[in-house]
Amino acid sequence: MTQDAYAYVRHYHYYYGWAMVIFWVVVVVIGLTHKLLAYWEISSKRSVNAQGRSSLWFKRNVVTPATFGQRCVQDFGGWGTVPPRVQTLTLVLFLLLNIACSVHGYRAFDGYAYAPIKGMQMLRHISDRTGVLSFANFPIIWLFGMRNNIVIWLTGWDFKTYNNFHRWVGRISMVEAVIHSIGYSVLLVWKSGWPYFWWMWTWTYWWTGELATVFLCMIVGLSVFWFRRQQYELFLVLHIGLSILILLGMLGHVSIFRGAYDPLVWIPVIIWALDRLARGARIFAFSPRFWRAKATVTYNEDAHMVRVVVPLSSSLYDIQPGTFYYLMVLNKWNFWESHPFTVASVSGSDCYGPEAEQSSPLLRPVPMTQTTGYSEKSQREMTFLIRPYESFTARLKEYAEAEQPKPATLRVAIDGPYGKVLPLVNFDKVVFIVGGSGIVVPVSYLNMLTSSTRPESIEIHWAIRQPALAIDVLDRELRDALGNERVKISIYLTGVERRRTADEAIYKGVEWRSGRVNVEETVDRALDAGEDGRLAVVTSGPGRMADETRRVVAARMVPSLPRVEYFEESFEW
Ligand SMILES: Cc1cc2nc3c(=O)[nH]c(=O)nc-3n(C[C@H](O)[C@H](O)[C@H](O)COP(=O)(O)OP(=O)(O)OC[C@H]3O[C@@H](n4cnc5c(N)ncnc54)[C@H](O)[C@@H]3O)c2cc1C
Incomplete structure (x- = not known):
């Protein structure tokens, strides 16, 4: 009976461990399908109505908006950022899957040989299961945290998206590791008393496992938002150092299984090594x-x-x-x-x-x-x-x-x-809403856009504090665009009250304004002028500006308006 129950639970350990990976395979397949459909939709020049009301509804309410209110790039009181709604929903589903896999698939009865009391038996099974799930998440955590990551290429989602997944899968894995470690510790004391518990620390697999959990907690704790923002380099060094210690700890911990679980250490090592190799190859290719x-x-x-x-x-x-x-x-x-x-x-x-x-x-x-x-x-x-x-x-x-x-x-x-080249040449109108150094994004695309027949109109709305920055970029990177009638540049001086009349005279095609960009008005004007043409709104700049643009564009993804797409080139991860 004990053997049957043990085999039953082990089967579920195995299947549920794989469920972690299968979940993300499904997510990637959805991403890939979405990418292919988007290419087809954009290149086939389908009209707004052909987009379908349900797909527009989905874009307006699920894909584009922030999870809560309008904060996506902006942080919540210095505690962290919350990803766009579609990513949060994906992560919530993954969390629910982890919870379901942690609580289901057990057969408890009195008289189980390894744990005579039912409660003890359940504690043992849950501790085992959470240990398996935590470890099964390792390859996903490592894969999503890498610069060179095949799933970025497959889905076209940016590194920031996978970085969000990396963080949350890491946090879930940490909680599971803590439940596993505490569960086993309680079980040992409950079943065999404190002397036995202390004696266990002489076993390599035990102390390495406990240390791996401690390192996991440390790595998650030392990745908190404000520390990452304040001490990026220190965060990175600690992150890499602790990752190595976690893998070493886990190698020691699973040594009792005679290699059965070793791949879960070696796969992250291989992912990491391939990333470093790819970095080297890219440096060499440049x-x-x-x-x-x-x-x-x-x-x-x-x-x-x-x-x-x-x-x-x-x-x-x-x-x-x-x-x-x-x-x-x-x-x-x-x-x-x-x-x-x-x-x-x-x-x-x-x-x-x-x-x-x-x-x-x-x-x-x-x-x-x-x-x-x-x-x-x-x-x-x-x-x-x-x-x-x-x-x-x-x-x-x-x-x-x-x-x-x-x-x-x-x-x-x-x-x-x-990164990837945004499909801006497939739109009839492109509006860039950028701030400060975010000007690099429109500047980067200008040559490509002006040498293509589409878009017919390119607007750059650029908010800056230092007028000298505008002069510098207008004189150099934007110089060729100044005479182009398809390009309209509006500069918003946010740090100075006074308009620069001398500059207005020199840079004739440029509109100089004081104060912030009125995102709502800018997007509405572009939509009004666009008739049935497709509009791309691209942001790159301060969090507040990007978040406001995201909200404004999402709200305008309705059948009664021309088609509008939102692209965010974020400088913050
Ligand atoms: C895809 C992308 C493209 C970017 N392009 C430009 C650009 O063209 N021009 C420009 O001025 N800036 C750009 N940035 C931002 C730029 O990378 C950071 O400002 C820079 O790394 C800060 O370096 P620092 O050590 O001086 O920062 P710190 O003073 O240590 O920190 C300033 C901020 O930058 C963040 N940061 C620090 N290092 C990194 C890093 N390696 N990766 C991501 N964020 C980091 C910190 O968390 C903090 O929020 C880009 C960022 C990303 C993610």
Whole structure:
């Protein structure tokens, strides 16, 4: 009887362990199907009504909005962010599945040989089950936490989405590990007393398992929102260190099963190793002799913006708009730090000639000939516009300041490309609502959009604090777009009261405004003017602006209005 009951429970351990993986396989298949349908829908130019009322309802109420109210990028009182509704619903379903798998599939009876009392038997089974579920979640946690992750490619969902899944699966796994560890500890004391419990600590599988649970709690605790935001680098080092300790702990813990559970340690190790390998391959593909690759770095104090220019001469691939790259500075002490930045523009160095610089009174002209190799006219370059914060970006600023008035030259490794090209050429109208350094997103797409027949109209609504930033970017990255009648640029000065009449005179096509972007009015105007054409609204900027845009666009996904899609290029994970 005991053997039967044990076999019965073990079967469920096995199936429910697999249920964790199957759940995410189903999610990925849904994502893949959605991606293929979206391609078909966009490229087949179906009309608004053809979209179907139910699919619009689903987009308006499930896919696009924030989970609660309008906070998605913005945090809740410094405690954390809540993902969009569709992600939250997915995670709630996964949580329910974990709860169901933890409480179902047991046969309890008095007289079970391993635990004579029914309660003890249940405690044993639940402790076993939660241990299995916690461990079965490991490959998912590791996969979703990686930069190079095949499911990003399959579904087209961004790293931020998988990062949310990574965090929540990790938290669920931690709770299960805690139940497993506490459950077994209580069981030992209950069944055999404290002396036996203490004696158990002499067993490797026991103390390594308990330590793995402690490390799991630590890794989740040290990943809290404010710590991640305040001390990103420390968070990352601790995260990697604790991950290794958890895997080592688990290897010791499952050693009593003679290899049966070892794959759950080795799969995360392989996922991690493949990610590192892919990073190396990407760095190599950008610059086969990456240790010699150089970038020039300048800092415009008035604009509070660092400009990093990287030659593309040895890149084995083409740079696509909207993609992002991790930058590493190799010849400084912080060479291991790797931070993501979206490519702002790709050009030959002759595009940024002295002419452009002279037209801006606020710029500090830097003669291009002072830059190593930059006098070569045919040199193609990739430019990043980087807003300095406290750490890596602040150091870029310092390197640039130390060399002024010359640009600083740094050895850099570029790990990319990541992200995807948004299908904006399939829309009739594109409205960018961006703030500060978020301007890199429209700038990145401008060349592609203006050289395609669609969209017919491109609006850039850009909120900034420093007018000098606008001048800098207008003179360089936006210079070609200024004369293009399909492109309309509106600049909102949020930090200064007074309009700059001199700038208004110089940049004729640009509309200068004071105050915040009125998102509702902007989207409504675009929809009114769009007739039956399709509208894409793209945001990249402060959380409040992005969240408001998300809310406004979601509310307008109704059959009576032209079709509108929301795209968010977030700079925060
Ligand atoms: C896909 C993507 C594209 C981006 N593109 C640009 C861009 O083109 N221009 C630009 O100015 N900024 C961009 N950012 C933001 C930029 O990566 C961060 O501002 C930068 O990493 C902060 O570095 P720091 O060490 O100086 O930050 P800190 O002062 O330590 O922190 C500032 C903020 O940045 C966050 N942060 C720090 N490091 C990282 C990291 N490695 N990954 C994600 N977030 C981090 C912190 O949590 C904190 O909220 C982008 C971010 C992402 C995710």
